[in-house]
Amino acid sequence: MTIDKTFDPATIEAHWYPYWESRGLFRPARETAEPFTIVIPPPNVTGSLHIGHALDNTLQDILVRHARLQGKDALWVVGTDHAGIATQMVVERAIAAQGLTRQEMGREAFLAHVWEWKAASGGQITRQLRRLGASCDWANERFTMDAGFSKAVVRAFVQLHREGLIYRDKRLVNWDPHFRTAISDLEVETRERNGQFWHLTYPLADGGGTISVATTRPETMLADMAVAVNPEDARYAALVGRQVRLPITGRLIPIVADEHADPALGSGAVKITPGHDFNDFEVGRRAGFKASEMLNMLDAEARVRQTADGLIPAELIGLDRFAARDAIVALLDRAGALEKIEDRVIQTPYGDRSGAVIEPWLTDQWYVDAAKLAGPAIEAVRSGAIRVVPETWKKTWYQWLENIQPWCVSRQLWWGHQIPAWYGPDGTAYVAESEADAQEQAGAGMALTRDADVLDTWFSSALWPFGTLGWPEDAAQAPFVPSEVEGRATGGEVERVSTTLDTNGDRGRTNSLLARHYPNDVLVSGFDILFFWDARMAMQGLHFLGEVPWRTLYLHGLVRAPDGSKMSKSKGNTVDPLGLIDRYGADALRFTLAAMESQGRDIKLDERRVEGYRNFATKLWNAARFAQANGIGGSVRAQPPETGNAIDRWIVAETVRTVQALDLALADLRFDEAANRLYHFVWDRFCDWYLELIKPVLQPAAQADEDRAASTRAVAGWVLDRILVMLHPFMPFITEELWHALSPRDHDLIVAEWPRVDAHAIDQGAVTEVEWLIRLIQEIRSARTELNVPPGAKLAMHVWADGEAVTERVHRQQGALERLARISDVRFSNLGVEGAAVQIVVDAVTYVLPLEGVIDVAAERARLDKAAAAAEKEAGSLAGRLGNPAFVEKARPEAVAKAREDHGAKLAEGERLRAALARLGV
Structure with missing residues (x-):
């Protein structure tokens, strides 16, 4: 077909994506080929495509399309996360507009409504991923609450509980009073706000003086259980072991020695409220308080409730925590216990979705003994079984896993995987895969009640690399060996892991999708979820399958505003990737993100860069139009055509070098190097130089030159085909369009063959000659511009050189010099030039351009x-x-x-x- 004069990305994109998907080209049948597997970080089902998604999925698509072109059985597992708290929030808002609450609807009706919402509105981000060009295996799309994946989640929970790695405990959690649920650290956003330090005076119980403490949350003094001083602080040595009497409640609490108290901060004494502060919780445990003994003065909505000792005054019960703060400060002031109030900037935790101030809250939750699962994940990185790119993140991996805390996996929501635990009348929990199994454990006739909580979405997504591939149905379960788990917990040798990492990974698995595609090849992830998702996948994959979930972990940076600041809606500097696609096309956005993705660095995204790469796409489009107009079409050859022309041999060598550089860059996950090498090859070498240099050849003056023209057309067609294949992973739409426009094809570009070039095709003599020619033309052009030589003026050129080699080279390329450098004639002489002239030196040869009468x-x-x-x-x-x-x-x-x-x-x-x-x- 004739290539249109105007490059229109929108029309091309609208045609090719449905074409690829409808023909199953994202997962061609290649059962005998080498597998290549990536799992998408599942976006929230409530989400829409943001610029971070665009970066993450562009990088994955580059790798998948490259593997597909290499002939591999490339599988990109796609799906969405049920996003417990986010989805529940969206649906609750929707029913609130109808005057309803989920409590009024009831759990069963509410969940049915959520499923209806998911079916109608939950596919927005997957449609947007298609606009980006993501070549995922949509025919096998997964959801973290589909039937198969839900079975994997239940199996994992039950097995971990049976192994003693999941348990119920009373600990502090990040509590969101708005949603009335525990949330993860990732869902907590710390902000600076103007606040106060309240300095309080606590009297010693024996009347022997007072001790001063300072706090940003004076209301929590109702649940204080100790005052801590540093054991090295001589000022308080005599007070350790004595008691103070709390104002308002009159409770007697001890003064304890603990290194948490910093002698250099404030008075050096710290009030300890273990039920409402994470640091205080640990101090309280070191002081001998059991979690069951720690006082909790707030209910699930952060309102004051009575503590176990019943000492809180009745007028405070039921007050919101902030209203209670004002009331308590007033009571302290009247009691003479308020020393002063100091204005401070306070770091305050907020729920990222609710906007409510997060409360550290003491409650019973389900926990994973993460420390016992962390050992194999540490060893996998240390041994190289997991390659971390960039390597600088390995240190962070070790630091976090070596200091990992118990993982709270229960959430007080309705939408999610309901915890498979049933309680007897005495509170005993029976954990099982079904109620019937739980009843069998409890005994016939015992009344059981299902745990109302659901699992943290990170628990289910941690199973994503194998739960999406058929586990547990397609895998035999390894027997539980208690000593192995204990060895992990104590830092002992991880023999089972280090042994299985060296196998072919068949640990009881059948010849299935799981057997073929686990472990995955690479995970592309933002560094900000290194702990919340990546490390947990490593822990779960190693535990349940005895192998790493992926061989390579690639961590990319954040996309920032042009000035380097973090994008945020409040700053008004966010970038809508769909808007950029509308303006410049998906190919331009993809290439921009790849070209700017430098390992270990954030991306400062400037829309002008996207515009620049749209211009690059236009340059390629116009080059293809020129080729088509001059009889250059596609090539059926794998290796380059034979040619005697130095310029043709040079572009062949440049193509071979580019393929080699691209192979190395993609193997090292250097996306920026790959994109920039392609850019300069296509724009500079092929479009600006090669096509210009061959124009006279393509329009022969005599029939005798037609053979040379045919040879050059064959070379140009071969090179242009290689360009389209190499560019395809980065710019899939324009390349597929041009692939079909240049020649009738028996296959689509998406399933073409990656260039396999022979280094012997590099003719160094031709490379040297053409590189000399380009440098000489560039120097002449630069000199003409600097000296304001009129564009139409032709200059003579005197060559000051001895030897036939230089003379022959100049004669061979004289036509190009006359046309591209505006040279009128060439003279070989070492004699001086009369009048003004400009001298140019290239490769130790001096070229003189007379200027007399020109300027x-x-x-x-x-x-x-x-x-x-x-x-x-x-x-x-x-x-x-x-x-x-x-x-x-x-x-x-x-x-x-x-x-x-x-x-x-x-x-x-x-x-x-x-x-x-x-x-x-x-």
Whole structure:
């Protein structure tokens, strides 16, 4: 077909994605090929595509499309997460608009309503992923609450409980009073806000004085259980073991010695409320308080309730915590226990969805003994069974897993995997895969009540790499060996893990999807979920299957605003990837994200970069139109055509080098290197130079030159095909369109063959000659521009060189020099040139261009001298500013960075102008 004059991304994208998907091309039947597997980090079913998703899924799609082109059985597992708290919030808001609450509806009716919402509205982000071009295996889309995956979740919970790795305990959790549920650390957002420090005086019980403490939450003093001082603090040594009497409640509490108290902060004494502060909880345990003895003064809605000792005054019961704060401060003031109030900026935790201040709350929850699961995950990274890229994250991996705390996995929600536990009348929990199994454990006739809580969504998503592949149905379960679990807990040798990591991974598994695609090859993840998802997948995969879940963990950075600040809705600097796709096309956005993804660095996304890569796509489009107009089509050859033309041999060599560089970059997950190498090859080498150099060849003046033209067309077609294949993982839409436009094909580009090139195709002689030609033309063009030589003026060129090699090379490329450098004729002489001239040196050979009568040399000298002086003066001024400590230390960082950038630019400009002046010989 004829390639349209105008490149229209929207039309192309609307055609090709449904074409690929409807023909099953995202998962071609390749059962005997080498498997390649990626699982998508499942986006929330409530979500919409944000720029972080765009980056994460672009990188995955590059790897999957590349593997598919290599002929592998490439599987990209796709699906969504049920997102317990987020989904419940969305649906509760919807029914609230109808005047209903979930409590009024009842659990069963509410959950039915959530499923209806999911069916109608829960696919927004998957539709948006299609717009990005994500070539996932949609035919096997999964959901973390579909029947098969739910069975995996229940099996995992029951097995971990049977092994003693899941248990029920009373501990502090992050409690969201709005949703009335525990939430994970990831769902807590710490913000700075203006607050106060209240300094309080507690009297010693024996009347022997007072002790001062300071707090940001004076209301919690109703549940204080101790005052801590540092054991090295001589001021309080005599007070350790004595008691103080709390104002308001009159409770007697001990003074304890604990290193948590910092002698340098405030009075050095700290009030300890173990039921309402994570640090205090640990101090309380060290002081000998059992969790069951710790006082809890708040209910699930953060209202004051009576403590076990009944000492809280009745007028405070039922008050919201913040109203209670005002009332308690007033009571303390009247009792003479309020020393002073100090304004402070306070770090305050908020629920990221509710916006409510999070309360550390003492409650009974289900926990995973994460410390016992962490050992194999640590060993897997240390041994290299899991390759972490960039390696700098390995240290963070070790630090977190070596200090891991019990993992709270229960949530007080209705939407989610309901915990498979049933309680007898005495509170005994019976954990089983079904109520019938639980009844069998409890005994016939015992009345059982199902646990109302659901599991943390991170618990189910931790099973994603194998639960999506058929586990547990397609896997035999390994027998539980208590000593192995104990060995993990004590840091002993992890023999089972280190042994199975070296096997082919058949640990009882059948020849199934699970056997073929587990372990996965690579996980692409944001570093911000390293602990919440990545590490937990490693722990669960190693525990249940004895193998790592993926061989490589790639952690990318964040996408930030152009100035480097974090994107946020409150700042108004967020970027809508769908808007960018609308304006510039998916290919341009994808290529931008890949080109800017440098290991270990965040991306400062500037829309101008996306526009620039849209221009790159347009450049490729126009190059293909030129090729088609000049009889250049697709190629059926795997290896390059034979040719005697140096320029053709040069572009073949450049193509081979690019394939080699691309293979290395993608193997090392250097997306930026791969994209930038492709960009410069396509734009600079192929479009700007090769197509320009071969134009005369493609339009032969005589029939005798037609054979050379045919040879060049064959080479150009072969190179253009290689370009489309190499670019396809990055820019799938335009490349598929051009692939079919250039020639009739018996297969689609998405399932074409990745270039397999022979290094012997690199003709170094041709490379040397054409690189010389390009440098010489660039130098001549630069000199003409700097000296204001009129574009239409042709210049003679004197070559000062001895030897036939230079002479022959110039003669061979004289046509290109005349056309592209505007040279009128070439003379070989070492004699001087009369009048003004510009001298150019390339590869130790001097080329002289006479300027007499072409430009006003005196005026040009004056112009260059003046411009150079101005640039040098401005560079000096900027150097003065940068040398002023007051500016560097007090100015905004972006202002200092801009000054440094401008200084460097002005220095370079001055040097360039001085060089042009020096080159202007007489």
